[in-house]
Amino acid sequence: MKIATWNVNSIRARLPRLLDWLGRQQPDVVCLQETKVVDALFPRADLEALGYQCVFTGQKTYNGVAVLSRTPAVEVLRDLPGEPAGSERRFLAVDVAGVRVVCVYVPNGREADSPHWLAKLEWLERLRAFLADSLATVPELVVCGDFNIAPGDADVWDVALWQGQNLFTGQEKAMFDRLLDLGLTDTLRHHQPGPGVFTWWDYRNGALHRGWGLRIDHILASAALAGRLLKAEVDREARKGSQPSDHAPVIADFGGRPAGEF
DNA sequence: ATGGCTACTCCTAGTAGA
Numbered sequence: 001m002k003i004a005t006w007n008v009n010s011i012r013a014r015l016p017r018l019l020d021w022l023g024r025q026q027p028d029v030v031c032l033q034e035t036k037v038v039d040a041l042f043p044r045a046d047l048e049a050l051g052y053q054c055v056f057t058g059q060k061t062y063n064g065v066a067v068l069s070r071t072p073a074v075e076v077l078r079d080l081p082g083e084p085a086g087s088e089r090r091f092l093a094v095d096v097a098g099v100r101v102v103c104v105y106v107p108n109g110r111e112a113d114s115p116h117w118l119a120k121l122e123w124l125e126r127l128r129a130f131l132a133d134s135l136a137t138v139p140e141l142v143v144c145g146d147f148n149i150a151p152g153d154a155d156v157w158d159v160a161l162w163q164g165q166n167l168f169t170g171q172e173k174a175m176f177d178r179l180l181d182l183g184l185t186d187t188l189r190h191h192q193p194g195p196g197v198f199t200w201w202d203y204r205n206g207a208l209h210r211g212w213g214l215r216i217d218h219i220l221a222s223a224a225l226a227g228r229l230l231k232a233e234v235d236r237e238a239r240k241g242s243q244p245s246d247h248a249p250v251i252a253d254f255g256g257r258p259a260g261e262f
Numbered sequence: 263a264t265g266g267c268t269a270c271t272c273c274t275a276g277t278a279g280a
Contacts, residue, residue, distance in 0.1 A: 009279085010269055034279085036270070061270050062278075108280060148280070161263080167280060200280070203267035212263080214280075246268075246279080 001097065001254045002027040005144035005217055006238075007105070007200075007247035011035040011066070014245055015043055021238055022050050027251060028070050029096050031103035031144035032056075035064030042066070059089045065103045065145070069096045076100065082126040090123070093134075098257075099225065100138045102131070104145035109166045117166055120148070124175045131182055139224040143184065146217050146247065151176040151186065154195035155215035167216060185226035187219045187252040192232065199234055200247045208239055219252045228255040 004027040008014040011032060022030070030052070035042070037058045044054050051070055057078045058064030067073055076093040083091075090105040104127060109120035127143075134141055149172045156162040164170075180186060188197065198213025207213065221229065232252040239248040 204265060
């Protein structure tokens, strides 16, 4: 079971590249972030034509998340418990083939210690509580998305530059560790423990080819799934060429269940 | 490296992203 996450930075601007990428990678489940489109205009037909079912929750201009799947997905929740009504579209939980898939677009935070950054930590705390509840009853769970946290020194290209900055503060890294403490495995880190494995590069200044990147997109898996992890990687090729997203997809491949359960 | 890019919008300037 290939599960991917990709911040596409507008699904309409990225549609040709997304369709091409789906055809090439053939993932079973894809979590998308920053779709930036209201539900009425989500390009469902183009994705269904490729054999993908779509569950999505979006808004105009900002945010928006979706889960694509080759087998039916049952929506579980589209509002993170504790969020006020009409909140930003950043969360979606679905069940696919016995796996609970949680798609998140964590608030950016903008600047350390700013009101936006404090709201980011509060959002993460609500996510932690939701995941703790879910893991009590659901053994196979993945949390996929743009976490806007580089969890360790290996995940930024210049530790001194990033020290204490938004995405790399001690509080954000501690919160990420608390998520892992729920029993989740950082699949990409687990499979590729070395430094310099990044998922985002600034559009400016040739950041991609200069290696100025961050690892902020993650696939966290519960123990039952992580035990079947075959591979996890960044599709850096998808960041190249014309009109890319500034994020690259992350893909985790989990082996099948014992015979008879699929 | 504090933006020199990209995408969005009651669009030609301001906001946001990370």
